Amino acid sequence: MSLEENIRNTVRDVPDFPKPGIMFKDITPVFYNQQLCSQITDSFIDRLGFKPDAIVGIESRGFLFGFMAANKLNVPFVLVRKAGKLPYRTVGLEYDLEYGTAKIEMHEDALEKGWNVAIHDDLLATGGTAEAAARLVKKLGAEVGGFNFVIGLDFLNGKDKLVKHTNNITCLVHY
Numbered sequence: 119m120s121l122e123e124n125i126r127n128t129v130r131d132v133p134d135f136p137k138p139g140i141m142f143k144d145i146t147p148v149f150y151n152q153q154l155c156s157q158i159t160d161s162f163i164d165r166l167g168f169k170p171d172a173i174v175g176i177e178s179r180g181f182l183f184g185f186m187a188a189n190k191l192n193v194p195f196v197l198v199r200k201a202g203k204l205p206y207r208t209v210g211l212e213y214d215l216e217y218g219t220a221k222i223e224m225h226e227d228a229l230e231k232g233w234n235v236a237i238h239d240d241l242l243a244t245g246g247t248a249e250a251a252a253r254l255v256k257k258l259g260a261e262v263g264g265f266n267f268v269i270g271l272d273f274l275n276g277k278d279k280l281v282k283h284t285n286n287i288t289c290l291v292h293y
Contacts, residue, residue: 121157125268125291128154143269143293145179145240158290159186162238162266165288170263171233172196174224176251177203183268184238196228196235198251209257213250222250224258231259242267242289245276252283269293 119127128148135142148154162183172194175184181197188195201210201221208223229235237251242265252262262283270276270289280287 121161122291124154125158129269129291143241143271145268148268149182155183155186158268159183159190161290162187162288163190166236166264166266167286168234168263169193170236171260172229172235174198174229174235174237174251174255176222176237176239176247179240180238182240183266187236187238187266194228196224198222198224198237198254209254211250211254211257213246213253215246216244220247220250222247222254224254226258229255229258229260233260234263235260236264236266237262238266240267241269241271242276242280242287243271243274245274245279248276249279249283252280256283264288 130144130147132142132144173184173188174196175181177199185195201223204223207226209226210221210223212219212221235255255262264284264286265280267289270292272292277287
């Protein structure tokens with residue numbers, strides 16, 4: 119069975135979550151299978167095509183495989199969190215959502231100027247949060263070398279927002 123088929127067979131569909139009409143793709147069953155987790159991590163590293171200076175993970179499910187890949191590559195792992203969740207001095211960025219705005223932050227000393235980083239999250243939907251994370255990375259003087267996602271909801275066209283930062287965008291499973 120291919121990696122994509124294994125992920126598809128493991129991800130759980132949760133209808134009407136978080137609101138009616140949404141089919142939520144729940145990746146938590148993936149974490150019950152250590153071999154699959156290792157294969158996913160290795161695939162992200164193989165498909166990235168470069169060794170990043172750091173991996174940036176988006177709260178909260180982006181922390182999971184992002185940290186594993188950073189650890190395996192022996193590079194720093196950088197948290198991007200919702201505003202007010204990090205304890206040290208932060209830089210932030212407010213961005214538009216479908217209905218309103220949100221703000222993400224990272225520690226002001228998390229990245230060095232000129233670093234080439236990979237941004238990781240579990241799912242690419244509309245691309246708004248990943249694109250905001252890319253702008254935050256650039257605000258600190260680093261560059262975005264690639265994006266990694268377990269799942270891509272292609273019908274929401276999230277890649278369209280990310281290609282201005284890089285064409286190196288990996289989704290292991292497409293819906």
